[in-house]
Amino acid sequence: MTVSTGSTSGVGSTSEVGLTSGGGNRNRTRPNALALGVRRVGYEVKSYFRQKDGLVFTFLFPIIMLLIFSVAFSEASFGQDADGNDVTAAWFYLPAMLAAGLLLSGVQNLAVDIATEKSDGTLKRLAGSPLPVFSYFIGKIGQVFVTGVLQAALIVGVAALAFGVPLPSEPEKWLTFLWVFVLGIVTSAALGIALSGVPRSGKSATAVVIPIVLLLQFISGVYLPFSQLPDWLQGFASAFPLKWMAQGMRNVFLPENFEALEVGGVWDLAGVGLWLGVWLVAGLILCRLTFRWIRKDS
Template structure:
C-alpha cells in the first residue's frame, strides 16, 4: 500500500496518458476543441468548391457592380426634398451585405448539408465519435469566417472601386458588429434546419434558392424597400432578412433615410429582438430536425 501511495503522489502511473488542455472525459478532445478543428476543414472545403464560392461569396459583389453600372446615370437617391443624396450603389450596399450573410449561412449550409446526407458523408461521420455539437460548430464557424471575408471584400470594393463613402462614427460600426453577428448566427442555424427539407442533394438547390430569391426581392435587397406595397413589407417583416437589411441601412445610410422605413425609424431595438427570436427558432429547429441520415432513408 505504501508503494502505491508514493507512486500516486509522485505523478501519474507509468504509461498513463497526460490530460491535455481542452480534453474531455477519458482524455478525449472536448466537443469545442473538435469543433474548432473542423472549422479549418470546412473553410478549406468551401473554397475548393467553385460554384459555392461564386454564388454565395462573390455574388453580392457582382450585384453591387451591376447596380452601380446600370443606374449610375439615374442620379442620386434622396429621402425627400432637401435631404442628403446618395448614389445608387451606396443605397444598395446595406441590402447586399445582408444578402451576403443570408447566402453564406442559409443557402450554403442548407445545400451543403443536404449534399453530405445524399452522398453518405453524414452517415460515415455518424459512425465516428464526432458529436453533432462539434459538427455544428465547424459549420457555423465556417459561415462566420467566410462571412467576415465576404463583408470585408464587399466594403473594400465599395470604398475603393465604386467610391462609396463608409461611416466614420464608432457607434455605427458597433451597430454593424452586433447586426452582423446576430445575422450570421441566425442564417447559419436556419441553414442547418433547412437542410432537412430537400429529399436529396440533387434537389437541394431547387428547393433552397427560390425561397431565398423571393426573400431578397421583398426584403429590400434588389428593390427599394420603401416602394414595395404595405402588404409585402408586412410579409417581409415575418422573416429575418428584412431586419438584417434594415439594421445594415441604419449603419450605412444617412439618418434622414430612416423616414423611408416602414415605421419611419431605424427600429434597432426591434431588429435585435427579431434576429434573436429567429436565432432561437433556428437553434431549436436544428436540434429537432438534424439527423446523420434521413429517417426515410
C-alpha cells in the same frame, strides 16, 4: 490508434475529423467537443473555397450584384444626404448586399451543403465516428462566420475603393454593424442547418433552397426599395429575418435622413434585435428537433 470515417468527400482522415489518440500513447486525453469543433472550422473553410460553384453563387454573388447595380445605375440618384450629396447606386445597395451576403452564407450555403453531405453518405460516416454533433455544428457555423467576415470586407472594400462610397465615421455605427452582423450570421447559419432537412436529396437541394432565398431577397428590400413595396407585402416580409438584417445595415451605411423611408419612419434597431433573436431561437429549436445524420426515410 487512429479513428477514420471513410474516404469520400474529403472527410475520411483523422485530421479532418479532428480525432487522434496520439499513435501509441494510449493515455493522451481525447480533445473535448469544443476543441474538435474549432479544429473542424479549418477543414470546413478549406472545403468551402475548393467548391467553385459555391464561391460564385454564395461568396461572390453579392459582390457581383453590387458591381452590376453600381454600373447599370451609375447615372441615377437614389436621393441626397443632409449635405445635398447624391446617394449613388453603390451607396444605396451596399447595405442590401451585405444583408444578402449573410443570408447566402448562412441559409443557402449550409442548407445545400449539409443536404448534399447527408445524401452522399458523408454524414452517415461521421455518425459512425466519435465526432460529436456539437463539434460538427461548430465547424459549420465557424465556417460561415469566417467566410462571412471575408465577404463583408470585400463588399465594403469594393464599395468604398471602386465607387467612392463614404463609410461611417461614428464608432456607434460600427458597433451597430458588429452586432447586426454577428446576430445575422449566427441566425442565418442556424436556419440553414434547419432547412437542410427539407430537401430529399443533395440533387434537389438547390432547387428547394435557392427559390426560397431568392424570393426573400426580392421582398425584403435587397433588390427593390422596401418602401416601394405594397403594404401587405411589407407586412409579410417583416415576418422574416432578411428584412431586419437589411434594415439594420441601412441604419449603419445610409444617411440619417433615409430613416424617414423606413416603416414607421424609424430605423427600429430594437425591432431588428428582437426579430433576429426570435429567429435565432426558432432556428436552434428546429435544428435540435429535425437534424439527423441520415434521413429517417432513407
